[in-house]
Amino acid sequence: MRGTAGRTAPAWRGGFGRLWTAAVVSRFGDALRTSALPLLAVRITDAPLVVASVTACGYVPWLLFGLLGGAVADRVDQRRAMWAVDTVRGVLVGGFALAVGLGQASVPLLIALAFTLTTLQTLFDNASTALLPSIVDREALGGANARLMTGQQLAGGLLAGPFVPLLLTAGASMPFAADAGTYLVAAALVASLRIRPPRREPRPAGSTLRAEIAAGLRELWRDRVLRAICLATLLCNIGMGALIATLVLHVTRWLHGSDGAYAAAMTAYAAGSLVGGLVAQRVARRTGRARALLVAGTVQTASLLLVGSVRHLAALFAGMLLLGAMGMIWNVNQVTLMQQRSPASMVGRVSSAFRTASTSGAPVGALLGGAVAGAYGLNAPALLAAVLFALAVASLIPARKPDVPVVAPEDGATTAHVTR
Numbered sequence: 001m002r003g004t005a006g007r008t009a010p011a012w013r014g015g016f017g018r019l020w021t022a023a024v025v026s027r028f029g030d031a032l033r034t035s036a037l038p039l040l041a042v043r044i045t046d047a048p049l050v051v052a053s054v055t056a057c058g059y060v061p062w063l064l065f066g067l068l069g070g071a072v073a074d075r076v077d078q079r080r081a082m083w084a085v086d087t088v089r090g091v092l093v094g095g096f097a098l099a100v101g102l103g104q105a106s107v108p109l110l111i112a113l114a115f116t117l118t119t120l121q122t123l124f125d126n127a128s129t130a131l132l133p134s135i136v137d138r139e140a141l142g143g144a145n146a147r148l149m150t151g152q153q154l155a156g157g158l159l160a161g162p163f164v165p166l167l168l169t170a171g172a173s174m175p176f177a178a179d180a181g182t183y184l185v186a187a188a189l190v191a192s193l194r195i196r197p198p199r200r201e202p203r204p205a206g207s208t209l210r211a212e213i214a215a216g217l218r219e220l221w222r223d224r225v226l227r228a229i230c231l232a233t234l235l236c237n238i239g240m241g242a243l244i245a246t247l248v249l250h251v252t253r254w255l256h257g258s259d260g261a262y263a264a265a266m267t268a269y270a271a272g273s274l275v276g277g278l279v280a281q282r283v284a285r286r287t288g289r290a291r292a293l294l295v296a297g298t299v300q301t302a303s304l305l306l307v308g309s310v311r312h313l314a315a316l317f318a319g320m321l322l323l324g325a326m327g328m329i330w331n332v333n334q335v336t337l338m339q340q341r342s343p344a345s346m347v348g349r350v351s352s353a354f355r356t357a358s359t360s361g362a363p364v365g366a367l368l369g370g371a372v373a374g375a376y377g378l379n380a381p382a383l384l385a386a387v388l389f390a391l392a393v394a395s396l397i398p399a400r401k402p403d404v405p406v407v408a409p410e411d412g413a414t415t416a417h418v419t420r
Contacts, residue, residue, distance in 0.1 A: 010136040010144040015193050019135060020151055022189035023128070026086065027152040029182025031160030032167065033093065036175035037110060039168070040100065044107055057114035061122055062359045069122030070352020071212045074345060078127040078134070083191040085124045089117055090183030097176035105172075125355070130347040133339055134195055142281055142289070142336045149332055150277025157270030216349025223341055224398050225290060226354065229334055232297065232392035233358040236330070239385030239392075241365020243304070246373045246381045250307075250316075254378035257313055268317045272324025279325075280332040289333040290396070296326040296333075297393040301386050308382030 010016045073081060096113050099105055136144045167174040220226055243250075251262040284292045300323055307319035342350040369381035 010140040010147065015135040015195055016144060018189045018193060019132070020148055022086075022186040023148050024151040024155045025182045025189070026186040028155040028160050029179035029186075031156035032164055032175040032182075033179040035161065035164045036168065036172075037114065039164075040105060040172060041107065041110055043172070044105065044110070057111055057118065059118075059359065059363045061115060061118040062356055065119050065122045066126075066352050066356035066359070067213045067216070067349075068209065068352075070126040070216060070349040070355075071209045072123055073126040073130050073348030073352070074212065074216075076127075078131040078348070079190060079193050079195065081127045082124055082131065083187040085120050085127075086183045086187035086190065089120055090180045090187060092116060093176050093183060094180035097173040097180055100176060101171060101173035122352070126348045126352045129335065129339065129351040133344065133347065135193070138340060141339050142284055142332065145336050145339075146277050146280045146332045149328060149335075150274055153270060153273045153277060153328065157273060158267070212349060213353075216346055216353050219342065219346055220350050220353045220357075226338060226341055226350070228396055228398045229290075229293065229337065230354050230357055232293070232395045233330075233334060233354075234361045235388045235392040235395065236297070236300075237358050237361030238365035238368065239304070239388035240327075241362040242369025242372065242381040242388075243307075243365075243385045244369075245366035246369045246378065249373060249378050250382065251313075255311060255313055255316060257316075261313055261316075265316055265320045268320040269324040269327075272321040272326075273328045274324075275321075276325035276328030277332065280329045283329055284333055284336075289337050292333045293330055294393060294396050296330040297389055297396065300326045300330075301389040301393060304382050304386035304389060308379045308386060311379075 012020075092113065096105075096109070099109065132144060132148075133141060163178075164175055167178060220230060247265065248262050251257045251265055252259070255261070280292075283295065287295060303319040303322040303326070306315050307323075338351060338354055339347060365385075369384070372380045372384050
């Protein structure tokens with residue numbers, strides 16, 4: 001079977017190295033902006049609902065435009081779409097930095113920025129997922145995804161955090177100015193890629209975006225493995241939404257920890273993600289990608305039970321470390337399976353259908369976590385998450401075989417080669 005264990009590592013030289021650098025630089029800037037936006041919001045208003053609305057705008061566009069972004073990504077040259085989107089985002093964030101520097105920032109402007117950037121991201125992320133198989137061989141997709149996600153986690157999860165206070169000392173606009181710069185650097189790197197995109201079959205006469213979106217949904221539903229993984233990921237996202245939304249209360253009130261303990265728990269999660277990125281391919285080689293998801297989900301269930309039942313900070317840190325590691329193993333193998341099993345001309349649409357369905361779980365979980373914490377105790381969201389993860393593992397049973405067939409590239413849609 002091709003590509004199930006990801007035995008081939010992607011070459012750093014040429015296209016993948018530039019794509020990796022663009023992704024890591026862009027994630028670093030995103031982390032600066034997302035950390036600075038709430039801090040800026042609380043300087044403007046002290047209304048909790050208004051401040052929360054800024055964060056909520058990071059979810060809404062995926063629900064509204066995620067499917068459309070995938071359909072557009074399958075129609076256009078994905079490389080051009082990515083650098084064009086990053087250029088626009090760089091200009092928008094640069095303009096926002098100027099407004100902040102001039103003292104003209106307002107809550108409506110913050111909300112508009114968050115909504116617009118995430119709307120553009122629906123096209124960028126789906127185009128990026130669809131582009132990668134054109135840069136590396138299908139057998140190397142697992143290694144490429146692992147390196148991309150690990151680099152992004154290192155840049156956004158660990159390195160960016162300490163820079164935000166330093167930049168803020170130079171002015172409230174500086175994190176946003178730095179983010180604008182990273183977008184433009186990433187755009188230049190992606191624009192410099194020299195690849196031949198895969199040839200696509202001509203669209204049928206009269207084909208509409210609505211029909212193409214429907215075809216992507218049908219393709220996701222038709223594939224029993226991807227269908228099972230999508231349901232499992234939805235359940236996991238509901239669980240993680242419940243946990244993360246109430247984690248600060250879990251740490252500071254149920255465990256009587258400090259703000260530093262909360263930061264340490266999030267750092268443990270980020271560190272675990274880095275470890276997971278390093279071993280994701282090794283786990284996949286031993287078990288197969290589908291079973292790697294089963295392993296990751298089972299360990300995460302046990303970790304959540306530990307976090308929710310043992311009233312000690314050490315248990316929290318250990319649980320968060322394992323959650324991060326297994327979460328990265330899950331993400332690497334889930335994305336790789338989606339890229340390998342989707343027809344080459346439909347990767348964007350299948351990806352968008354998958355992302356839209358699974359992303360909807362996070363805001364639902366956040367609301368559910370708050371309700372459960374209020375009704376049953378501050379550790380209840382972690383236990384609820386454990387139940388949801390256990391259900392996710394059970395839903396993966398149809399995809400448990402390591403030798404599930406992979407969709408072959410379509411005629412004329414073979415993997416493109418980077419021209420150096």
